[in-house]
Amino acid sequence: MATQRKTFPRLFLARSEPFRLVGDRVFLRPPERGDYEDWASLRARSRNFLTPWEPSWPPDALSRTSFRARIARYAEDWRIDQGYNFFIFRHDEALVGGIGLSNIRRGVAETASLGYWTGEPYARQGYMTAALPLVLDFAFERLRLHRVEAACLPTNTPSRALLLHTGFQQEGYARNYLLIDGRWQDHLLFAVLREDWRG
Ligand SMILES: CC(C)(COP(=O)(O)OP(=O)(O)OC[C@H]1O[C@@H](n2cnc3c(N)ncnc32)[C@H](O)[C@@H]1OP(=O)(O)O)[C@@H](O)C(=O)NCCC(=O)NCCS
Numbered sequence: 001m002a003t004q005r006k007t008f009p010r011l012f013l014a015r016s017e018p019f020r021l022v023g024d025r026v027f028l029r030p031p032e033r034g035d036y037e038d039w040a041s042l043r044a045r046s047r048n049f050l051t052p053w054e055p056s057w058p059p060d061a062l063s064r065t066s067f068r069a070r071i072a073r074y075a076e077d078w079r080i081d082q083g084y085n086f087f088i089f090r091h092d093e094a095l096v097g098g099i100g101l102s103n104i105r106r107g108v109a110e111t112a113s114l115g116y117w118t119g120e121p122y123a124r125q126g127y128m129t130a131a132l133p134l135v136l137d138f139a140f141e142r143l144r145l146h147r148v149e150a151a152c153l154p155t156n157t158p159s160r161a162l163l164l165h166t167g168f169q170q171e172g173y174a175r176n177y178l179l180i181d182g183r184w185q186d187h188l189l190f191a192v193l194r195e196d197w198r199g
Pocket of ligand 1: 050053116118122123124125126130151152153158162
């Protein structure tokens with residue numbers, strides 16, 4: 001039996017207009033090939049700001065070829081209900097960062113992992129605070145997920161503040177949880193449940 005859950009990602013792919021999540025300060029849409037120049041320029045300017053908190057960048061991290069591969073992977077993830085990635089734009093169309101749900105687990109979990117980044121020139125201006133609720137609405141209302149998880153380094157004060165402020169609860173501490181900046185590093189584990197979000 002085709003459930004609503006399984007069919008709607010295909011509906012999004014069949015759209016003629018780009019899919020958008022629209023808020024007061026920002027809008028979100030899936031990355032497109034034409035975003036390459038803005039994306040590469042913003043990531044290059046933000047390299048020192050981002051790399052302590054991300055998996056190590058490979059030598060070709062900012063190449064057009066790797067961006068195209070990334071876009072193709074995102075589209076495939078979307079198609080098979082494995083992940084939903086967005087770029088974040090101001091209403092003047094400036095690209096300010098990215099946010100995404102990955103590793104979607106259906107069945108008895110109905111859970112996704114959350115990731116995000118803001119370009120350094122746009123950091124600490126409330127853009128991720130504006131973007132995250134749009135993605136959580138999408139996760140709980142459109143994807144019908146039950147739980148969204150996030151993990152951050154204990155030293156990542158902005159990320160921790162963002163999660164707590166948006167309604168996540170800290171649930172645990174995982175040793176050597178993710179390979180970040182070339183090292184297995186301990187992480188704080190956070191989650192928000194659908195019932196938390198509605199409440
Ligand atoms: C974490 C990150 C995405 C936050 O994005 P942002 O657009 O700057 O976030 P906002 O401006 O909406 O601020 C979110 C919260 O962080 C706080 N914050 C932001 N920058 C901060 C800083 N340098 N020091 C302390 N607090 C900071 C804000 O005060 C706000 O907290 P509040 O709601 O309690 O006031 C951004 O700092 C970033 O990309 N960091 C590098 C990559 C990264 O850490 N990714 C996430 C890995 S888990």
